[in-house]
Amino acid sequence: MPGSPTPEERTKADADLKTKEDAEQAALPYKWTQTIKDLDVAIAxxxxxxxxxxxxxxxxxxxxxxxxxxEPFIDGTLPHPIHVDESTWTLEPVPAGKEINIHLDKVNQLEWWPHVVTSAPKIDTSKIQPENSKLGDLDGETRGMVEKMMFDQRQKEMGKPSSDEQKKLDLLEKFKAQHPEMDFSGAKMG
Known part of the structure; x- marks a missing residue:
């Protein structure tokens, strides 16, 4: 396709954007970090x-x-709602003085925020590399679903049936055992 950037041009554009983004974030009167579930702000x-x-x-x-x-360090509208009762702020002593620490608990814990308040410069959330989570960090239902997906993936890689397919085969075998008078020789699965 004419006019499409080469991989080198794309890499340079990404690097330039990252440099600009880093400079904008460094100019803010606060530092901030986030996970998929919450956001923390520190102000010296x-x-x-x-x-x-x-x-x-x-x-x-x-x-x-x-x-x-x-003049406020931050004064604006949040990009997404927070759980006010789960969000906190503290004033902590640090070697260079004190630090105001704000912890915001996101309502939607499945999205990255491009900025702390909508008036601040945005970051490119598509470039965020989420931290690896451990199965133990997940709630019971989600953990069970992830473990099932991992099991099914391993089974598929070994050419074996998934857990759902295995259930169907087990049911068929049970049915066959209960009805020996029926002929299943021509039966097709799938």
Whole structure:
């Protein structure tokens, strides 16, 4: 297709975009990280401040973090709703002073956020490499489903029937045993 970028051009464009994105994020008055389930923000402040000096408001759809009487570090609409009761903020001592730590619990725990508030520069969420999760991190129902999928994948690789196919074969064998008078020699599975 004419005009399509070469792999080298695509790699360079991705690198340029990443450099621009990194510079935009570095210019923010806070650092933030996220997992698929939650988002954490850290804001460095002078060690003289106490919790009562701060103006922090967490709502389902907005976040405001400021030192009373000063320009806010963050003041805007969240890209997606949060669980307010599960979200928190703390003021922690750190070697260089103090840090305001905000923990936001996402309502939709299946999506990456492109930014903390909609007025901030976006990151390219398609480039996020999720951390590997362990089966033990999953709830019972999800874990069972993942284990079944893994079992079925191993069976398929060995040319053996999946768990669902095996159930059908077992049922057929049981039926055959209960009805020896029937002839199954011409029966086809599938």
């Amino acid at each position: 402040v002078d060690g003289k401040y106490k919790g009562r000096d701060l103006d922090v408001k967490l709502t389902k759809t907005a976040l405001r973090v400021a030192i009373k009487g000063q």
